[in-house]
Amino acid sequence: MNLHIDSERLKGEIEELAKISNAEPPAVTRVVFSRADLEARAWVAALCSDVGLQIRQDAIGNTFARWVGSDASAPAVGTGSHIDAIPNAGKYDGVVGVLGGLAAIRALQRSGFTPRHSIELLIFTSEEPTRFGVGCLGSRMLSGTLSAEAAAALTDKDGHTVDEVRRSAGIAGELRDVRLPTGYYKAFVELHIEQGPLLERQGLPLGIVSRIAAPASLRWEITGAGGHAGGVLMPDRRDALCAAAELILAVEAAARGSGAVDTVATVGVCDVFPGAVNSIPSRVHLMLDIRDTDLARRDGAMQAIAAACQSIASKRNVTIAAQPINADAPADCSPQVIAALTDSCRELSFPFTTMVSRAYHDSLFMSRIAPTGMLFIPCRNGVSHRPDEYSSPEDIARGVLVLAQTLARLSA
Ligand SMILES: [Zn+2]
DSSP, X not given: OOOOOOHHHHHHHHHHHHHSSSSOTTOEEEOTTSHHHHHHHHHHHHHHHHTTOEEEXXXXXXXXXXXXXXXXXXXXXXXXXXXXXXXXXXXOTTHHHHHHHHHHHHHHHHHTOOOSSOEEEEEESOOSOTTTSOSSHHHXXXXXXXXXXXXXXXXXXXXXXXXXXXXXXXXXXXXXXXXXXXXXXXXXXXEEEOSSSHHHHHTOSOEEEEEEOEEEEEEEEEEOBOEETTTSOGGGOBOHHHHHHHHHHHHHHHHHXXXXXXXXXXXXXXXXXXXXXXXXOOEEEEEEEEEESOXXXXXXXXXXXXXXXXXXXXXXTOEEEEEEEEEOOOEEOOHHHHHHHHHHHHHTTOOOEEEEESSOOHHHHHTTTSOEEEEEEOOGGGOOSSXXXXXXXXXXXXXXXXXXXXXXXXXX
């Protein structure tokens, strides 16, 4: 098959899409169901229609653009990603998988290839948790990981529910119909920037993902006793912030002590009450994010942290209440999709490596309902979620070419 990627056009489209944003260039801000997000979706959908793809939108706004195969009833091969962007983000996260997926489909069409299985490009709703506090909203619902009832109960910071917001964005239908049946996809493959430095450091243009790490997160409320910073003597103190400090270090120790570099744990939120220089902290709110590619290892680290909680609470005479937020299981990529990606890289004589994804993506949830794989391309200095996020047109085109070959293999 003689495939040619129109790299110039793709570069131009990435630049165009970046202009549909609520931030000053080069920053991109496209929060789900904002005017910019809706305009961007319509713009991409029009590009898909231009090449004859059939467009459908589900009740949460996931958009499907289908190139109907010669066996229209056979399960489709899916590809795609997201175009929503956190505040002050860059141009490439997610976008490379959407516009790159479309560029791959165009290249296949130009080559004269006819897929037997339909090829379907997906634009997932709200991969970023900015608005509703839950990442991968669209793919969680597609995979049945998040129920329609649970999704309907989510609210944004203004108290508007998902249901209100999506309906006022003109998205109709019933949320319970979003879930896809197992077997809908024969395979799913997502092209994405690495969002880390490893490919660039190794001088490799492509990474085939073997496992996708998944986060667990929880809130802690530590309650001690407040008082006057001069009046309460040290032996009588029940300082909630001192307990929090010990707990944060216990989190670090648990991640470092897991024996694997893939265990990472972070306390990124620490709110102190009352927050006055001459007042002993009586209450502290912490948030933990812990990730691993191995569920048992992550659970082990969580147990070590829970044990630390108990001993810190009793030693310091404070209470530590934990409230879990989510605990997604990591996923293995499908051997079938990994093999298709590997064969495509070899056929094109592109060097590659096998790696884990430390960030999570819509693919994590698609893997619950379809054999799933991911292909990474380098991004400069590993930077992502920043205006200076950058992947070169050459690296993007190489990724798109491998994606196109892989889609051809999987859909033949
Ligand atoms: Zn992304």
